[in-house]
Amino acid sequence: MAASSSYSLQASSSIASPQNQLEKSQLGSFRTRQQHLQRVSAVVKTEISSDTMEVDITLSPRVNSVKPSKTVAITDQATALAQAGVPVIRLAAGEPDFDTPAVIAEENGISYTPDQILVSNGAKQSILQAVLAVCSPGDEVLIPAPFWVSYPEMARLADATPVILPTPISENFLLDPKLLESKLSEKSRLLILCSPSNPTGSVYPRKLLEQIAEIVARHPRLLVLSDEIYEHIIYAPATHTSFASLPGMWDRTLTVNGFSKAFAMTGWRLGYLAGPKHFVAACGKIQSQVHMYTFAKHAFQQSSTSGASSISQKAAVAALGLGYAGGEAVSTMGAFYLFLDFSFYYGSTVDGFGAITGSESLCRYLLDKAQVALVPGDAFGDDTCIRISYAASLDTLQAAFERIKEALVSIKPTVHV
Structure with missing residues (x-):
């Protein structure tokens, strides 16, 4: 996992000598990087194979509207110099004075370099x-x-339109x-x-x-964001497949994962994105x-900070050292859910x-009557169901279901003729 921003594209490729390196470590490198990002579409076309030339790699206009961070640009250049053997003293970013491993990720049939x-x-x-990066108004x-x-x-925050595709419980x-x-x-x-x-x-x-990948492949503008944060919380005979591992999908897939679920690291706030550079x-x-991105149109502010905590990154390295999916140490932890149809009780009175x-209203009733907190399905786009998290001990779950059962008995179901 890369500790620094992937913003340092090919930082070391233009290095010719220590003298040139030191000269390029000034603000000129920042301007070079800005120009590089503006030309990125043209550059990438020469790097991807001929069978993926049709993929639309354009970015949202908002990307070019954001000026690159001089702190990050200079820090990335200094890092490149240090890796090349130049004795640079790095006092720009305020980062801790220890090395964070920069590994190449390879899992689920897909591989990525740090950038x-x-x-x-x-x-x-x-x-x-x-x-925000790929969607335009x-x-x-x-x-x-x-x-x-x-x-x-x-x-909606990206001024795009969500198109909901309903899937039935059947x-x-x-x-x-x-x-x-x-x-x-x-x-x-x-x-x-x-x-x-x-x-x-x-x-x-x-x-x-x-089958989905075959459809995606026929639409050059269509990218896929594959949220795989629950990949390790899975039960046989089901198996996890990373979408980017499917034929022709690596170049158009953005894979997102993190540590909060499978490794029971909620609160450590560490996730990552992997995809074409x-x-x-x-x-x-x-x-x-972008430290505070304001969307006045939606009267909403989304906080965003530059770098993940070094402490969280060290904890993640330790978690990865436990083995696949955290090994036995975390095999009984993690979050997951039941999504159950409770619509039989709708239209009833209590x-x-x-x-x-x-x-x-059913969730409010169960909270009031049974003191069990559940999440209404309408928040997830399906009002017929209720989400129940079973990330709790068996004793707690048994007590919760007994309370739910007792509370439901008090409901007078509508008689359907």
Whole structure:
């Protein structure tokens, strides 16, 4: 995992001698980097193979509207000089005086170099930056429902339009490729997939992902954001497939992951984005500079900070050292969910409470009557269901379900004729 911003594209490739290196470590390197990012589309076309030439690699206009951070630019150049053997004293960024491992990530049949990875303050920040970087005003973001609550709002923050693709419980909440194809247009820019899924827990089988990939391949503008933060919380016989590992999908997939779920590191705030370096560089540019991104149109402010905590990064290195998915030490931890249909109780009344009109009122009733906190399904795009997290001890879960069962008995179901 790369500790520094992926904004340092090919920082060492222009180094000819220590003398030249020291001269280039001034602010001129900052201007060079800015020009490089503006030319990035043309450069990338020469780097990707001929069979992926049709992929639309344009970036959102907002990327060019953000000036690169001089601090990050100078720090990256100083790092390159130090790696080349120049005794640079680095006093620019205020970073701790120890080395953070810069590894090449290789997992799930995909591999990335450090400049193709951006470490952020949690997967949520990684996703937001990806959406902001690739989506322009008027673009469409396709989101299968039920969905994680933040996906549609992130699309709106980028002035894009969320297009919701409903998936039925009868199909295990999995996206129908025919539905996807029917909703695609020239405005379609990003498809967000989450497998294993929050909130449903569904896992996309490889065959279905391959069908989706075939559709994606026919639409040059369509990119895929693959949210894989739950990849290690999975139960046999299901297996996880990274979307970027499918034929032809690496060049158009932005893979997001993190440590909070599988490694039980909630609160450490460490996530990462992996993908083609021109997209990752654009996300790094946003991350390097935007401390408070204000969207007046939506009356909303999204906090964003430059670098992930060095302490969190050290903890992540330790977690990775435990083995695949944290090994036995964390095998019983992590978060996951049940997404259950409670619509049978809708339209009912409860003495002393009132009508149960949908998932929100049922959740309020269960909190009031049973003192059990659950999340209404309408927050995830499916009002028929309620999300139950079972990241708790068996004793706690048993007590919770006994309370829920007792509370439901008090509901007078509507008689359906």
